[in-house]
Amino acid sequence: MFDETHVLDLLPAYALGSLDTDEANRVKEHLLSCWICRAESSAFQDVAEQLSFAAPVAAPSLDLKDRLFQRVQSVRPQPHVPTKAARRPWLERLLPVWGLVSLGLIIALAAFTLSLWQRLNQLEFVTAPGGMRAIPLSAADAASGATGFVIVSGDGDNGALVVDGLPPLDADRQYQLWLIRAGERTSGAVFSTDEKNYGGTRIKVAGSLLEYSAVDVTIEPAGGSHQPTGAVVLAGPLFNP
């Protein structure tokens, strides 16, 4: 049964990206917990995609492909990142990183049991008391064996990243976390891993993490990049775009 909290009337404009920010945020938040509106939203997103085919047919210059492959050669992604070293249990590895985040996050996370963490690999995300979520990330081909979690507070204002299975890089390179919204990436953190391939960092971003649809982690020059330039090593969804 529908209730007054549904956002069905807003979904067409949401699919077109024409809602004002407040309304768009309200829809995003609602979609997190409402399968009815998610299904409707998906249908309207499909219609919006079809609109792109209404554009008049045009062809780019014949040399555009050559220009593309010149760029490809100049910005070649870094291939496979080797992995090594034994891995500690998840709970043991997470504890020091949580200390970086906040006392509140630590207290809430302490309620998680080891069995709960083991379940994370099979779930889209787990919501803890207080609304905090832990979202697993998947390894890209460039870093098979790597794993990670993004942990987001209930209000979306705080977050942390923990990774495992990512080897330490040379002094000229660091890992960088990207938050993705509407196809655009914003840097969330630049971090390194230790000799046991483990690392963690607090996520720093203006606004709420609930506004972002996905994350990925790339290898970048030390200090980070304005936009990603290196190979993706981890990626995963956050919240509904």
Add this chain to the structure above:
Amino acid sequence: MKSSADYARYDDEKLISLIAQLQTEALDQLYDRYNRPIFSLALMIVGDRATAEEITLDVFMRVWQKAGSYRADQGRVSTWLTHIARHHAIDVLRRRAVRPDHHALSLNEITPGVPLPAQNPGELAEHSLRRERIRAAIARLPADQRQALRLAYFGGYTQTEIAAALKQPLGTIKTRIKLALQKLRDFLRDEQEPEDKSAQALNTYNMSEED
């Protein structure tokens, strides 16, 4: 060793997985498959060829660098590509703080599609089918709904901006956009069965070509 014909047989998701393994032949094939729809969309939004070509390059560079992060469960490859292209193009418009004059055109004044050479017949047919379906559906909308839809999707305007530009109450614009997309969904759903039949015919054609 794979030939170009092998890559041409792969579906989009397979190509993306091969691009993630840095196979340039797969990127080559994906470019052949989608450069025109992506360029056409970008050109429709930004209005000049040079910028539209830069956007097209950026889309395929993004694919080259981020193929490993593509997740099929979050949408089709074509959805991913058009999403990147549209948002990139609208960002360009917003940075310019002006909208191209061609946004004054009505969507139903779009010129008929012109078949272009050097494209796989199957892909040409599929793109043409999608184009004609959406155009026919748009043409059935009332003019005021087409206008609001055009400004929202191709102009990147919010409903509030559209209301201000057209000097109409915000509620009126919200209603137009809601009705427009609801009707398009219904029209396209009604067309689904004929499309399924066309797809079956196309599959039959492709199978006979392979024989």
